[in-house]
Amino acid sequence: MKWYLLDPTTNQPVGPYYFEDIKTYIKTGQVSKDSLAAREGDSDWHPLCEFTEFKKPQTHWSRAAGIGCLSALGVVIFLIILITSVQDNNKPINTTVHENSKNAVKGITPKVHIPKFRVFKWPPMYEIGGMARAVQRIEVLDHNTNKAGLRALLMERYNFLKGLGTRYNDHVTNVFIYVYDSEATCDSYAGGANWICMLSKTGDQYPIDIRFNQERLNAFLHPR
Numbered sequence: 001m002k003w004y005l006l007d008p009t010t011n012q013p014v015g016p017y018y019f020e021d022i023k024t025y026i027k028t029g030q031v032s033k034d035s036l037a038a039r040e041g042d043s044d045w046h047p048l049c050e051f052t053e054f055k056k057p058q059t060h061w062s063r064a065a066g067i068g069c070l071s072a073l074g075v076v077i078f079l080i081i082l083i084t085s086v087q088d089n090n091k092p093i094n095t096t097v098h099e100n101s102k103n104a105v106k107g108i109t110p111k112v113h114i115p116k117f118r119v120f121k122w123p124p125m126y127e128i129g130g131m132a133r134a135v136q137r138i139e140v141l142d143h144n145t146n147k148a149g150l151r152a153l154l155m156e157r158y159n160f161l162k163g164l165g166t167r168y169n170d171h172v173t174n175v176f177i178y179v180y181d182s183e184a185t186c187d188s189y190a191g192g193a194n195w196i197c198m199l200s201k202t203g204d205q206y207p208i209d210i211r212f213n214q215e216r217l218n219a220f221l222h223p224r
Contacts, residue, residue: 004112006036006045012148013112014210015155016040019053026054112152115142120183127167131203133174134161137186140179140196143223147197147212150179154199154210175201181220196220 003022004015017025025031026048033049048054121137136157140150157177164172178195180186185194197212 002040004038004040005031006038012151013038014151015112016152016159017155018159021159022048022054112148113145114152114156115140115145115149117141117153117179121186125164125166125172127169130169131174132166132169132172133176134164134172135176135178136161137178137180139183139186140181140220143220146221147217150197150212150217151210153179154197155208158199158201158208173203175199181216 001019002016003019004013005017005022006012007014022031022037026033031048033054034047036045037048037051038045039051118139118141119136120139121135123135126133126135138153138157140153142149154177158175161175161177162172166172177199178186179197180195188194193213194216195213196216197210200209200211201207202209
């Protein structure tokens with residue numbers, strides 16, 4: 001099952017992530033349980049704490065507590081039936097949603113499509129004691145995409161590179177991914193800052209950093 005998080009600064013989906021990745025991010029403080037998330041295929045966003053996967057199991061449940069909850073539920077159902085029976089069916093129902101509600105971003109779908117791409121430069125992994133670095137340079141082939149799709153591409157490549165085996169380390173610690181509009185663009189400046197977007201992860205203690213070159217992005221998404 002793949003998960004997506006909602007970036008609070010851009011209101012854009014970020015991902016995909018795996019369940020274990022999000023658990024690690026919560027444990028390290030990079031993500032809180034109040035962060036909005038959605039599983040692949042969901043149509044709405046919810047705080048992580050509302051998902052069963054992230055709820056702490058109830059360890060104590062007494063018979064008296066169970067009876068009390070059932071009684072309270074019965075009262076609530078009775079009140080709902082009573083209110084419904086006297087409500088004027090022709091009266092419009094207030095559906096106003098506050099802007100700070102999680103439903104305010106309901107229109108943003110977590111179903112993000114990864115654009116077609118081609119890996120054209122993949123130097124061998126560089127390893128020294130305590131560090132394993134993987135670098136990948138990519139040509140994106142699909143102009144019919146957006147920032148969310150490019151983020152998804154970067155994260156898909158990141159998850160792939162993180163899963164590679166290493167010779168001298170437990171896992172890949174440093175990841176650098178660069179996305180270009182063509183291989184020629186990359187070669188023209190020897191891989192300088194003419195990328196469309198890039199991802200960097202410089203060690204286990206630092207979060208993932210995704211950056212966009214707005215000028216290159218606009219030129220790619222809106223070619224003349």
